[in-house]
Amino acid sequence: MKPNIQQQEEMYEDRPIDKKGLFTFLFPSLFGVFVFLFPIMGGQAFNIPLGIMSEYLIELLQNYLAEIVTTVMVISMALTLFTVTIKPKFATKNSEWRSLFDVSIFWTLTRVFGALFALMTLFGIGIQAVYSSGTGQVMLNDLLSTLIVWFFVASFLMPYLINFGAMEFIGTLLRSITKPLFTLPGRSAVDLLASWIGNVNVGVVITREQYETGFYTSREAATIATCFSTVSLPFCLVIAGMLQVDHVFPVFYLTIVLAGLASAIIIPRIPPLSKMEDTYYTESTIHEDLPEGKSRLRWAVEQAVGRAKQAGSFRDQLKQSTQIFMNIIFVLLPQAMAIGTVALIIAEFTPFFDIISKPMIPLLQLLQIPSAAAAAPATIVGFIDMFIPAVLASGIEEEMTRFFVGALSLVQIIYLTEMGTLLIVSKIPINIGRLFIVFMQRTLISIPIIAVMAHLLY
Structure with missing residues (x-):
């Protein structure tokens, strides 16, 4: 209330x-x-x-x-x-x-x-x-x-x-x-x-x-x-198990934390989020500033x-x-x-994500990720659903690549089948275009961090 x-x-x-x-x-x-x-x-x-x-x-x-x-x-x-x-x-x-x-x-x-x-x-x-x-x-x-x-x-x-x-x-x-x-x-x-x-x-x-x-x-x-x-810790465990990297789960989760923190620090300072207005949906008088002469604990x-x-x-x-x-x-x-069913139909029955993910192949090759061509679609299709990258990567032979794709999918977090749609239908002024831009920003910021951690491990 x-x-x-x-x-x-x-x-x-x-x-x-x-x-x-x-x-x-x-x-x-x-x-x-x-x-x-x-x-x-x-x-x-x-x-x-x-x-x-x-x-x-x-x-x-x-x-x-x-x-x-x-x-x-x-x-x-x-x-x-x-x-x-x-x-x-x-x-x-x-x-x-x-x-x-x-x-x-x-x-x-x-x-x-x-x-x-x-x-x-x-x-x-x-x-x-x-x-x-x-x-x-x-x-x-x-x-x-x-x-x-x-x-x-x-x-x-x-x-x-x-x-x-x-x-x-x-x-x-x-x-x-x-x-x-x-x-x-x-x-x-x-x-x-x-x-x-x-x-x-x-x-x-x-x-x-x-x-x-x-x-x-x-x-x-x-x-x-x-x-x-x-993404919650229990779900991270599920994905790690699917990709058979659960035996290195502490490093896997540390990688997710590091990439997630880097994204959370950088993305609010760049467009489109930095250009959004600081206006309230309804009147507000929120006060978090500490008054002079008062301890922070008492004010809290x-x-x-x-x-x-x-x-x-x-x-x-x-x-x-x-x-x-x-x-x-x-x-x-x-x-x-x-929205989720249409998105999954596109991912399942069309080459759309194979096509738009082609520019990711040179980047993954530059970072020396094995089976870069096979991993590339998994770096983009996470925008549709969080499970799909893990499903695509589960058949890749190299464990390092499975580690890379799994960690990336858990850092991307913006997926249309659940939380993306929840945001789109809310009153928060963010549309599917902005969501995809932020998704790609999280992806590009996280990729080198996860790649470095993967190389240190493997």
Whole structure:
């Protein structure tokens, strides 16, 4: 729940910290930090409570998830067509309904195709290129059926991380690091941790919610979402295992960290992100600057307590969570199905990425990457989906090349089947063209770093 301007000004006044306010900040925030950020060892890999809960539900519902996701898409299509064609009075007067279903012709058609693609895939009918194992089935059965559960759990737990002062507290303490290093406010550190340890898409949703409630500028939100979100440690382990480089995982993950940090430092300082406006989506009076004569810790606690006092009741948190989840399932799912399936069809059935990746071959040869011609398409196709580079590289004989492609795919992070579409359909002003430019910037910055690490190892 977003505090108004007067409430925000009151929250930053210099006043004693009362115990009730301190407890209101501490207990929900500690719970939120535990759920989203606390690593727990499970089997051979680390996970977080959010991941454990999500994976439990996925296993419980795995036989029904594809049907649930398809049903949601069909409902979204039907309600969107009803709203944009009939325009009933109740829909035009309800802002929440309008934000979900009163969309442009382009997004209406996207939802229609998303629902149709889901139906084709679920029943194995229609165009084979749509429902094949490498296209529609990847989107429906592997990605969206998992995402709907992740987002369900995250949506109803997210308020404890963002509404009760954790971001204000951590942001104030870390501002002296994140501002000069990444040109970002301190509160973005929570996004980094949430996506680094947990799930990159959850990190994007947190960023989107913070932008729409006036806590980030458009430049900050776009920068955090494209540069400050990273692939989670458990997923890195999965990719390393697929490429049979898990026996050198410490070096593999260190390489990802180094390349990711270099990208996060450089890209916010160059176009297109550096040219984006520092304007808020809604009015904001965020104060991270340390007042004269006050310790950083006390200022952090004061801001956190003030934010917690304005968080609202449990009913308010439940309403916000429901809105977040409804926006994801009715907006993201059908549009991700449409865009992701088309992108996978292009990658699977056309030579498009083989052609546009040809300029990468001389660069890889210059860096002495074995099987450069075979690795080149994998350096570009990650824009479509994060799994595809690993699939392409899994058949390459040289381990050094598999190491290189795997690490690069995990640093690129901007892929249309999930987080790219999540960004495109959000209110953050970043389109597919800007996303591809940032993707290529991350790629070109990371390639020499990963190549050096690969040569040191092999």
